[in-house]
Amino acid sequence: MRPDSSNGKMAAAAARWVAHRAAGLDAAGKAELQAWLRADPRHAPALAAADPAASALDWPLHTGTLDRVLAGLAERAAQRRIRRRRWARAGAVAALLAVGAFFALPPSAEPTRAPAGALVVHGPELRTLPDGSVVELKGDADLRIAFTAEARRIELRRGTAHFTVRKDPARPFLVTAGGVTARAVGTAFLVGIEAGQVALVVTAGRVALDRSAPADSGAAAPETLALVQAGESIAVLASAGGAPRLAALPAAVQQQRLAWRTPRLEFHGTPLGEIVAVLNRHNRAQLVLGDRDLADLKLSGTLSADRVDALLEMLDADFGVGAETTGETIGLRRRNR
Structure with a gap:
């Protein structure tokens, strides 16, 4: 095959190669595909774009490209x-x-x-915290850490982080983001802030999701919004009335949020x-x-x-x-x- 002169012809040729390869190529067919890839530098990306499975496995490219x-x-x-x-x-x-x-x-x-x-x-950046717990940071995630003898507190100011918490029943592990707090003793979970929402994905153990009481409310303890088990996830949505709304995350969304790890x-x-x-x-x-x-x-x-x-x-x-x-x-x- 000669290099195609138009994008339309090139895309059509790439689509034909996708179909041929899905049906199975013999040695001669593979050699012809390689020759087509070598013939024009635009052919390789066109072939990848035509492949519906490109997100899982892009086309193997050989000599010339x-x-x-x-x-x-x-x-x-x-x-x-x-x-x-x-x-x-x-x-x-x-x-x-x-x-x-x-x-x-x-x-x-x-x-x-x-x-x-x-x-x-x-892979994600790994940080070992003062208590031996491990945090994995995605992209530009920003944390503020404040550990005391009574509690291990972290404020997630931006982005997404996954925490593998070392057990210490005497000091709860608290991660605050967007007005809610994930509370754990020994477990593993993800907290992310995105588009005005806070997502919690629990990968091991269980985590309580709390809403801190306002300073002038006189409440002695935070309000528990949900108890999330391993394999479960939840999103905290803002509402006009001020009280957060909870929504379970679909399995596909949960997997997507964990894929960066x-x-x-x-x-x-x-x-x-x-x-x-x-x-x-x-x-x-x-x-x-x-x-x-x-x-x-x-x-x-x-x-x-x-x-x-x-x-x-x-x-x-x-x-x-x-x-x-x-x-x-x-x-x-x-x-x-």
């Missing part, structure tokens, strides 16, 4: 370093870029504009063996390479650490590597052996 892709990855990494220095000077938290793309390098292709073999794991791998011409080792540290299911030469298969791209299924799909579709699951072990082996 890899230099441009890897150069872009390197440029984004440099931009992140600049931004982190700026945010550090401002006292804020570094934001982590989480773009999703997957690329495969055939054994003979080596990137020329990015360091070969590099593997970087991106999952580490993301960025790798440039990295052997599959190294990628597998990192993924195994973050997943209960363990990958095992059944063929020794698979350890040297070089890949480039980005991948969420919990998307082992995306990696398996790419290995199967483009390298003929099958997966066999036994219990919590996933064996990888070339299909022609």
Whole structure:
């Protein structure tokens, strides 16, 4: 196929390749796809845009487009370093870029504009609090910490944070945001402020959501709005009357609010063996390479650490590597052996 002269023709060609690949490409078809990708730098993004599954696993890109892709990855990494220095000077938290793309390098292709073999794991900033509890910060989240002998108090001024609380029944762990307080003893939960709402997602244990009584009310204790169990989430909505309204968050929204905690791998011409080792540290299911030469298969791209299924799909579709699951072990082996 020759490079298309119009965006419409290019999009149509990309859509046809999506359909062809979904139906299955033989060796000749894969070679023709690679040639089409090499023919015009606009073809790769057009193909990714046409793929309805691009958010899970973008199209593997081969020789001819890899230099441009890897150069872009390197440029984004440099931009992140600049931004982190700026945010550090401002006292804020570094934001982590989480773009999703997957690329495969055939054994003979080596990137020329990015360091070969590099593997970087991106994740939220972790802070250990004075009591040993751990907080994970998303983006520009801003906290104010005030621990005393009676209580462990944190004010979330901006953004989203996840707390893994060390048990201390004598000192409740209190996180205040937007006029409400999440109260825990030993548990794990997320608190986020977004678009005028406060969200609470409990990942372990249970958390009481309190509304502090006004200073002039004479109330001796805060008003408990809800008791949220592990696996549950709730949003606190402002109302005209001043009393907050509660709404359960759908499961999909809850998962979306927690997704930033999952580490993301960025790798440039990295052997599959190294990628597998990192993924195994973050997943209960363990990958095992059944063929020794698979350890040297070089890949480039980005991948969420919990998307082992995306990696398996790419290995199967483009390298003929099958997966066999036994219990919590996933064996990888070339299909022609």
